[in-house]
Structure formats: C-alpha cells, structure tokens
Amino acid sequence: MENSEDEAGEDDTEWKNIFTDPTPGSDDNMIPTPAHRVIVHFDLDCFYAQVEMIRNPALKNVPLGIQQKNIVVTCNYVAREQGVTKLMFVTDAMEKCPQLVLVKGEDLTHYREMSYKVTELLMSYCPLVERLGFDENFMDITEMVERRLTQTHESHSYSFKGHVYNHINTDDTTGKHPRLALGSHVAAEVREAIHSKLGLTGCAGIATNKLLAKLVSGTFKPNQQTTLLPEDVSNIVSCLSSLRKVPGVGHQTAKRLQALGLVSVSDLQLFSLAELVREFGSPSAQRLKNLALGVDDSPVTPTGAPQSLSDEDSFKKISSTKDVLEKIQELLKSLLERMHKDGRQPQTFRLTIRRYSATNKWFSRESRQCPIPNHIGQKITSGSTDSALVQLLPLAMKLFHKMVDITAAFHLTLINVCFSNLHSRAAATGKCSITSFFSHSTSPRKSQSYSSQSQDDFSQSGGGQSMDHQSSPHSITQRTVASKNVSASEAVLHGFTRKQSPAVTVGVSHLQKPSCSVVRLNPDETCNIAMSQLPPNVDPEVFKVLPEEIQKELLSPAYSNSLSSFLPGKNTSPQCPSPSNPLPQTFTNSQNLNRKDAVDELDSSDRPTTWNPPLQPLGTSTAIHGEDSMTEEELSFPRSSDCEFPVNVDPKVFSELPPDVQKELMSEWKQHKPVLKAPSSKKPGRNSVTKDKKTGGQGSQANSLLKYFKPS
DNA sequence: CGGGGGTTTT
DNA sequence: AAAACCC
Numbered sequence: 233m234e235n236s237e238d239e240a241g242e243d244d245t246e247w248k249n250i251f252t253d254p255t256p257g258s259d260d261n262m263i264p265t266p267a268h269r270v271i272v273h274f275d276l277d278c279f280y281a282q283v284e285m286i287r288n289p290a291l292k293n294v295p296l297g298i299q300q301k302n303i304v305v306t307c308n309y310v311a312r313e314q315g316v317t318k319l320m321f322v323t324d325a326m327e328k329c330p331q332l333v334l335v336k337g338e339d340l341t342h343y344r345e346m347s348y349k350v351t352e353l354l355m356s357y358c359p360l361v362e363r364l365g366f367d368e369n370f371m372d373i374t375e376m377v378e379r380r381l382t383q384t385h386e387s388h389s390y391s392f393k394g395h396v397y398n399h400i401n402t403d404d405t406t407g408k409h410p411r412l413a414l415g416s417h418v419a420a421e422v423r424e425a426i427h428s429k430l431g432l433t434g435c436a437g438i439a440t441n442k443l444l445a446k447l448v449s450g451t452f453k454p455n456q457q458t459t460l461l462p463e464d465v466s467n468i469v470s471c472l473s474s475l476r477k478v479p480g481v482g483h484q485t486a487k488r489l490q491a492l493g494l495v496s497v498s499d500l501q502l503f504s505l506a507e508l509v510r511e512f513g514s515p516s517a518q519r520l521k522n523l524a525l526g527v528d529d530s531p532v533t534p535t536g537a538p539q540s541l542s543d544e545d546s547f548k549k550i551s552s553t554k555d556v557l558e559k560i561q562e563l564l565k566s567l568l569e570r571m572h573k574d575g576r577q578p579q580t581f582r583l584t585i586r587r588y589s590a591t592n593k594w595f596s597r598e599s600r601q602c603p604i605p606n607h608i609g610q611k612i613t614s615g616s617t618d619s620a621l622v623q624l625l626p627l628a629m630k631l632f633h634k635m636v637d638i639t640a641a642f643h644l645t646l647i648n649v650c651f652s653n654l655h656s657r658a659a660a661t662g663k664c665s666i667t668s669f670f671s672h673s674t675s676p677r678k679s680q681s682y683s684s685q686s687q688d689d690f691s692q693s694g695g696g697q698s699m700d701h702q703s704s705p706h707s708i709t710q711r712t713v714a715s716k717n718v719s720a721s722e723a724v725l726h727g728f729t730r731k732q733s734p735a736v737t738v739g740v741s742h743l744q745k746p747s748c749s750v751v752r753l754n755p756d757e758t759c760n761i762a763m764s765q766l767p768p769n770v771d772p773e774v775f776k777v778l779p780e781e782i783q784k785e786l787l788s789p790a791y792s793n794s795l796s797s798f799l800p801g802k803n804t805s806p807q808c809p810s811p812s813n814p815l816p817q818t819f820t821n822s823q824n825l826n827r828k829d830a831v832d833e834l835d836s837s838d839r840p841t842t843w844n845p846p847l848q849p850l851g852t853s854t855a856i857h858g859e860d861s862m863t864e865e866e867l868s869f870p871r872s873s874d875c876e877f878p879v880n881v882d883p884k885v886f887s888e889l890p891p892d893v894q895k896e897l898m899s900e901w902k903q904h905k906p907v908l909k910a911p912s913s914k915k916p917g918r919n920s921v922t923k924d925k926k927t928g929g930q931g932s933q934a935n936s937l938l939k940y941f942k943p944s
Numbered sequence: 945c946g947g948g949g950g951t952t953t954t
Numbered sequence: 955a956a957a958a959c960c961c
Contacts, residue, residue, distance in 0.1 A: 300948065302946075302947095321946075363950085365960060366948095368961065481959090485958080538951095542949070542950080544948060595957095601955080
C-alpha cells in the first residue's frame, strides 16, 4: 500500500542530509527526531480594509467594504458580523448591511506599498520570505529556531504561544516539540512587530511545512496564531471539507479528481497512485497525493522583487479602436510610472484582452507580447515616461491588431498591459561598488521622506481610479481631474480622453455611481468629413472611428507638416522637454530601514545573504552599442526612402494614433535612424544567460526589491 | 463567478 | 501563449 507513510509528520528522509542534528548530545529524545523545518504562514486580516482604516481612522468603527467595480472584494469585521463576505456583489452586500460604507479599491497602490512593508519587516528577521498575494507571507525560520534551541538552556520555556491545534489545554504539549514551540514564539514576536510598526493585525500558522502552516493559520481567525503538531497532521488534513480546500488543488484539478470519483481528502489519500499518475502524470500525481497527506517538501522560495508589473481594467464593453487606444494609454501611463520607480528595465511588453462571451463570460484571456526596443526601455528607466508612452502605444496597438480583427465587431471586457523580463542594470561584479553611481544626468531621485499619511495623489488622469479617501463616510464628492502642467503631447492625449471621463468619483459612499459604463460618442459625430481628403496611409475605416477633433487634425495643415517632416531638409520640432511631469513621491530611500529590533539576537551570519545595502540603481548603460535587444520582429528602418514608415510599422496603427503621438514618433524615428542597423542578423545565442530567475541574480534582485519598500 | 493583481506549469 | 494556480 503506497499510502502507508507515517502520517504523523512529513517524510523527513530528505531533510536528514540538509539539516543535520545540530546538537547531538543535547537531544534528550532517543527516538530519532527529524530535524524538522519550522515554517510560518502569516496572513493579514482583511488586508485592504485594514489599510483603508489606517488611512482614514474614521472608518474603523463602521462596517467597511472595499469595492472593485460591482464587487465587495473584502470587508472589515464590523461588516462581517452583519453578513457581508468577501467577493460579494455590492447589491447583495448592501442588502445584508444597509449601513455598509464602501471605499473604492481598484487602485492597488496603497495596498501594494503596505504589502511590501510587511514583507520587508519579515525579511529583517530572516531572508527566507515568500509572498503569496499581497497579504500572505511564508517564512522559513528553521535556522532561527535552531539557534534559539542551542541558546535556550531551560527546558521549561518550551511552551507555546497562542493556540495549538487540537489541544484545548496546551499543558500536555509543553516540552515535547521544542522547535515548534520556539517557532510559535518567533511568530508571536513577528506579529507583534507587524502590529507595532505597521499597525496591522494578522494570523499566523506554525508547522513543519508550507502546506500545513497555511492550513493551520486560519484556525482562529482574527489576529491569532495556531501551531500544528506533527501528531495532528492527519487530523487537520482530513478535516478539510473538500479537495478544493487543499492549496494547490484548483477548480480544474478538483473537477478532474471528481471525475475519478474523488471528493474528499481521504478519497485522495486512499486512491491508487498508479491511476493518479495515469490522469495527471507522475510529478503532479505525486504532488497531489502528498498534499492530501499533508506532505509538502516545497521550499520557501524568497520572492524578491516582482517578475512582472501589470495594470489592468475591466469594464462592461469596449468595442471601438479609439476606446481601446484610450484605455491602453491610460493603463500604460500609470504602469510606466510604476515601472520607472521600480528602476529595472523591462524587456518584454504584453497586452492581454478578455472578450465578451455569453457563455463562458469569465475565462479566456488572450495575449500577445513583443520585445521592447532598448531605446524605449531606457526611456522608461530614465523617467522619460511621456516619450516612452508615445513610443509604446504603437507597439501596443500592433499587438492589439494581432488579436482583434477590427473589420468585424468586437466586444472587450478587460485590457491588461504588462512589463516583464525585468533587467537590473546593477553591476553584478562587485558588491557595493561606488562606480555604479555613475548615472545619467537625468533628474536625481528624490529621497524625500515619505509620509504615510500623505494625501498627495498622482493625479491619475485615467478615469475611474480614485486614490483619495474621504473624511466623512457618507458624503459623496466629485471633482474633475486636476489638470496639471503637462507636456504638449500629454495635452493632446488628455484632450483625446476627456469626453470619456468628465469626473472622478472620490471618496466613500454607500450610494453607488450609476454605472461605470463607457460613454458612447454620438454616431453621427464623424459623418461630415470628406473621405477623399484623407492623407495617404490613413485607412478610411479607421479614420471614421476616430474622434472628430482627431480627424480634423489629420486633415489639417499641421498634419501635412508632420508628414512632410520626413522629407529631407525639414525638421520637426523637437520633443517637448517636459521637465516637470510631477512624479509621485518615490520611496526609494531605504537606507534607514530599522532593523535593530530584528537583529538583536542574530549574529552577523544571520544577515540575509540576499540583502544588499541599497545602491542607487541609476547607472544607465552609457553606450548604445550596436547590439540591442531588437529581434527580427522589431522596428527597423530601411535605407531606401520610398516608404515613410519604418518597416513593420503598420500604417493603419500609425494612423490611429493622435497626431502629436505621430509627430513624436516620427521625430524619434529620425533620431534613431543612424543608430539602427539592418534587420538581417538574427541575434546569435546571446551567451544563453540561463535565466535562473530566482536562485541566480540574487544580489541585483534584492537591490531591486528595495524599491518596493518605503523608508520608515 | 466577480476584481486587480501575481507565479508557475503546460 | 495559454492555462493552471494563489491571494
């Protein structure tokens, strides 16, 4: 029988050679006790609601829900007492709790920042911290515990902090599981630190692997912790009401298991491994079986800086190219600012859409991605986000056209823009080399102190995203988008957008906006312009769809001028300098990380090895050498001048862009022409850097991570 | 399901 | 590139 493993704990054989018994003589237990890992799972209580209650303490005593679109994604415990649950429709939630106060939570900025502060705090105790979403972290505290074990002389202190699963009276547990007991103390200290330094409460689960730590952490729900002893593993695992509750068993896997007749955890425990292998293949089958047994040897993998940054929005309907363009522009704008703050240079851009479908309304996203030309990537990292936006828009529209045939009707319900393949420029050679301070002469990063109570917002021009909170819970306020001083190109882009978002709803309200529906243009708006006047390269089908003012501009002398700027001898006006795009406050300065409390008991060897002193990451590669990141798919420029566009620039896409964007693009192309080389050479192998994403490059990754942490 | 993110596996 | 998983 293959399920005859010892159920009282995980299979320890693989750990014997990794964690040898540190104190052979002091182990009073003659039974060979495995050198167990000690894993903690931290889970913040209703995280978004807690963040909002910190931002606006007036919300602390009211039933509070965090709203995204038509959904209450989470709520505080006051609201839960009245029947509100996570992921409940707003209408249902209001029925349950008419006094429910809702705060918009579509903009994740504050949650993301607080989330990384929590991770940072955990990392100050030990480097093995793995994030799971914004509100959960795993920590492998095995080494901390082993160290405390050697330093603790009194066995009477091997008692537990907090709950012990299945043990009402914890007296009978004292002394029997010193590592887990010490783990519970560590967890309690860390939770207290999270509370005192960040003002957040949460649960913790302490166990011998990630699976069990996660399963046990929610046993006592708000703001408590629970330790799981090995003798209760089978208990907790078989108490799960369905296989779906097993982390790692998702909807699809649960369905496939059900097709095999398996619904409960014990069904899976007892099921033939051979048959499981037939369904899932060997690795997955083994993993599933192990999960059902509470066995999980997966390591706590330090998460480090994120592998991708994305920004998305869902909506009832987008069905015109113009609206697609506007939405992508809006998303890209905020994504570019985030990317710039990150400091790394993205090598890949991806556009994802979700199409409406009556059946299968959820599900089914499609995406296309492309490399980001180096010169654009450098714009991003250097902070020329306006210019980067203007240059990324055509790329995005190209990707869009790869997915959507605009000659037929289409109906999108979601758009996502994503940067991935993020490259640090930090030199991996020397550790904290001063030389890496060489930087572009671009604006020095502000290392202003960051006030967590700052009301400052980013003036997100995109509609619908409100970052403010409101002092009075029941008031409704609206304001128009503040128009800041913007570059010329931004002005056009804003004008392009204006119709759609006349105002941003701000603040807290239990009354809902009528809807988030997209304002449609009058269909006859565009009728009166003679198509025969269209400039060359403008597709009439696309033209028809553009806003009137854009159409007029396309037909105006200004447009001809910009076209003719391609001709030899004529110069386009240079790009607007725009020195003053007010950047949101950065939170780059992490020098004053307060780690003293955490370090008090650690010797220097405990310092996280992946944690490097913060370096100014601004070193911009100074040379644009001939080898850039372009592939055969990239823009390239024919020497022969019988075509106005670089090859691979779709005239259709180009014509869809606002005139100012077109101008800036053409100006860019002119500037880059001499640098670019013929597209012939397919990149030779590039030394195959063997992207070992996590384990390798830790130094640079840790460096980047700091961007996600605010200075305290 | 839904939302606005993420990662890993196929 | 899609689909699975997580929150």
